[in-house]
Amino acid sequence: MSLTHNSTSINPIFPSILSTNYFNLESKLNTFQENNIEFIHLDIMDGHFVDNLSFGPSAASSIKSQFPFKIDSHLMVNNPAKMIPKFIKAGSDWISFHLEVVENSDVLPIIQMIKTSGCSVGIALNPDKEIETVFPFLDRIDFVLLMSVFPGFGGQSFIPSTLERIARLKKQITQTQNNVLIQVDGGINDSNIHDIKNAGADLFVIGTFLFNSEHIKETLFSIHNKLIPGV
Numbered sequence: 001m002s003l004t005h006n007s008t009s010i011n012p013i014f015p016s017i018l019s020t021n022y023f024n025l026e027s028k029l030n031t032f033q034e035n036n037i038e039f040i041h042l043d044i045m046d047g048h049f050v051d052n053l054s055f056g057p058s059a060a061s062s063i064k065s066q067f068p069f070k071i072d073s074h075l076m077v078n079n080p081a082k083m084i085p086k087f088i089k090a091g092s093d094w095i096s097f098h099l100e101v102v103e104n105s106d107v108l109p110i111i112q113m114i115k116t117s118g119c120s121v122g123i124a125l126n127p128d129k130e131i132e133t134v135f136p137f138l139d140r141i142d143f144v145l146l147m148s149v150f151p152g153f154g155g156q157s158f159i160p161s162t163l164e165r166i167a168r169l170k171k172q173i174t175q176t177q178n179n180v181l182i183q184v185d186g187g188i189n190d191s192n193i194h195d196i197k198n199a200g201a202d203l204f205v206i207g208t209f210l211f212n213s214e215h216i217k218e219t220l221f222s223i224h225n226k227l228i229p230g231v
């Protein structure tokens, strides 16, 4: 199961390592690599935008030094303009920043900063941020990250109203003929991913459901089966 981004096909499952037990992270990453995972989602938290701290740029550079994964850096930080260059230098391939913490006049310069580095650029919205706020930027970005939990911690439950938000965003993307992917992040598992896909989502950030699994191969297989159209 894959979809295209910039005319290359990508595996739509993006494991988030936020909830990982660091002592077995390497073996989990090896298993993801054996199972054709292409992207690792890094939840970057500064303790201000969210009430938690997580990784710095070295998490991206160390994964890139050992594995072939692309790094999707989700910046849950108060000052993304300051952090973005560090995550570009560390080897991120995709970078998303939250609209909640950027003045409208700063959005385009931040998009430009990410794009000129060669990274794909995404705008992230919390569950209570109006979908319409990202509409003016759909012709400039590669993806929209719709949070389906309030950011800060893994293992939370999927917020059901996200499905309607996905559908509304998908409708706007289709009507304006923009080539923007919808990434959903938070509380995703094999019992809700089918509905999330059907609502219009393209990419799925999954943390706890994958990292709690003792049989990642089978878990990934069951997830991919739920993504097959018409199933």
Ligand code: DX5
Binding pocket: 016, 018, 019, 041, 043, 074, 149, 150, 151, 152, 153, 154, 155, 156, 185, 186, 187, 188, 205, 206, 207, 208, 209
């Ligand atoms: C929450 C993070 C999510 C989260 C996903 O702030 O942005 O990526 O880690 O993990 P689960 O799948 O455990 O909700």
Ligand code: ZN
Binding pocket: 016, 041, 042, 043, 074, 185, 205
């Ligand atoms: Zn995330």
